Amino acid sequence: MTNISFPEPTITAVTQPFWDKINEKQFYLQQCDDCAQWIFYPRAHCPHCFGSKLTWKEASGQGKLKSWSIVHRAGHPAWQGRTPYAVGIVELIEGPSLLTHLLIDEQEICYQLPVEISFQQLNERLLPFFQKKGD
Ligand SMILES: [Zn+2]
Structure with a gap:
C-alpha cells in the first residue's frame, strides 16, 4: 500500500486542552464545577446543568x-x-x-x-x- 496519512482529528479552541494532554500521554476530561458531572466530548457548557464553569481534570x-x-x-x-x-x-x-x-x-x-x-x-x-x- 502507498504511504497515505491517517486522517487527523479536527482540533478547536474548546478541544485543544484535551489534545495537548493526550500528546503528553495524559487523559484529561472536563468536570462541571456546578453539578460535578464529567463531560466528554469537550464543550463550552455542561450538558447536564448548562453551567459554564468546566475544569480540566485528570481522569482514570x-x-x-x-x-x-x-x-x-x-x-x-x-x-x-x-x-x-x-x-x-x-x-x-x-x-x-x-x-x-x-x-x-x-x-x-x-x-x-x-x-x-x-x-x-x-x-x-x-x-x-x-x-x-x-x-
Ligand atoms: Zn453541570
Whole structure:
C-alpha cells in the first residue's frame, strides 16, 4: 500500500486542552464545577446543568466496553492496511462514553470487558486508543 496519512482529528479552541494532554500521554476530561458531572466530548457548557464553569481534570483512563464493531472495510484508505480492526464505545468510570479504536483481539472482545487507555502514535500525533485492562 502507498504511504497515505491517517486522517487527523479536527482540533478547536474548546478541544485543544484535551489534545495537548493526550500528546503528553495524559487523559484529561472536563468536570462541571456546578453539578460535578464529567463531560466528554469537550464543550463550552455542561450538558447536564448548562453551567459554564468546566475544569480540566485528570481522569482514570479506565472503563468498560459497551459496544463494538469489527471493521473489514475501512472508511479511509490509510486504515485499510490495518483491517480487520475493532472500534467500540467505552463507558468511562467517570460516566461519559467515547468512541475509540480498540487494541483487542476479536476473540477476546465481550460486553463489559474492562479496558484502559493506550496512547498510540499515528502520523505526528498520539491518539487515545483502548486495550484490555492489564495488557
Ligand atoms: Zn453541570
